[in-house]
Amino acid sequence: MxxxxxxxxxxxxxxxxxxxxxxxxxxxxxxxxxxxxxxxxxxxxxxxxxxxxxxxxxxxxxxxxxxxxxxxxxxxxxxxxLNTQNEGLRAELAKLRGLNEQLARDVAELQRKQTDLSQGLDERLRKMEPQKVVLDGKEVLVEPDEKRLYEAAVASVRSGDFVEAAGSLSAFQRRFPASAFADSVRFWLGNAYYGKRDYKDAVTVFRAFVNAAPEHPRAPEALLAMANCQLELKDAKTARRTLDELIKAYPKSEAAQAGKERLASLK
Known part of the structure; x- marks a missing residue:
């Protein structure tokens, strides 16, 4: 166009x-x-x-x-x-999350074990710490092993196993020479010797007990038992002197009343 x-x-x-x-x-x-x-x-x-x-x-x-x-x-x-990198990052993140969860479980398990260990250690320490006990009306501190061995030995005396009791109480004296149980150990050891008819040793132990603890609640019983041992040894003269000592030193005791009856029978 x-x-x-x-x-x-x-x-x-x-x-x-x-x-x-x-x-x-x-x-x-x-x-x-x-x-x-x-x-x-x-x-x-x-x-x-x-x-x-x-x-x-x-x-x-x-x-x-x-x-x-x-x-x-x-x-x-x-x-x-970028998508490949994102997938790699997702996989790495999932792996890190898994590791973090495992780490959290491991930490929780470690804390539980640490708590158990701490509680167990505290329990063992409590067992090793001195314990308060009431002995013959007095509150004293004793070691756990000390208390356990003493109670086991006394239980042997009361059950009539005098041989075992004598051995255990003698071993206790060697292991705990300054024990708060020392006076009571002497008393029960004298009874163990008496029970197994070892009267001479029983007299020696009872005398040591009374001399060391004349104010002990069981001192009157020890003098009465000592007089009985002397009678078993056919030493009536010495037994009468021991009974006189009992009556004069502890006149209001039950052992003194029994001693009077025994002394009357000897006359």
Whole structure:
């Protein structure tokens, strides 16, 4: 449509020039053939320009498409790498969580064992600490082993196992010579010797007991038992002196009343 208009305009311009110039000028004008060639030439140049422009546009479109494709590929690779990294981080995080949970369990178990160990240690320390006991009306401090061995030995005396009792009480004296149980141990040891008919040793132990603890609540009993041992040894004279000592030293005791009866029987 543009080329047709241009051709018409060229033809119109050529006619006007021919009329104005007259016959002389008319001879110099382009004829129709030349005008047609000019138009074709112009059309060709325009077509060439359009083709070049279209080619350039196609090239630019191709380059843009290639660039977009390259960028898209780069973006896809980046996204893939990022996704792979994310998966790796998730796996590492899950592993760390698992380790953290295991560590928490280990810590809890360690704390439980430490608590048990501490409680066990406290219990053992309590067993090793001196204990308060009431002995013959007095409160004293004794070692746990000391208390246990003493009670076991006295239990042997009361059960009638005098041989075992004598051995245990003698061993106790050697192990705990300054024990708060020392006076009571002498009294029960004298009874153990008396029970197994070892009267001579019984007299010796009872005498040591009375001399060491004359204010002891069992001192009157010890003198009465000592007199009985002396009678068993056929030493009535010494037995009477022991009974006299009992009556004079502890007149209000039950042992003194029994001693009076025994002394009367000897006369």
């Amino acid at each position: 543009g080329l047709s208009r241009l051709s018409s305009r060229l033809k119109y311009s050529a006619c006007v020039l021919a009329l104005l110039a007259g016959p002389a000028a008319h001879a110099g004008l382009f004829d129709d053939e030349e005008a047609r060639k000019a138009i074709l030439d112009l059309r060709a140049r325009i077509q060439t320009s359009d083709d070049a422009q279209r080619l350039r546009s196609e090239q630019l479109a191709k380059q843009l498409a290639e660039l977009q494709s390259e960028q898209l590929g780069t973006l896809r690779r980046s996204l893939l790498e």
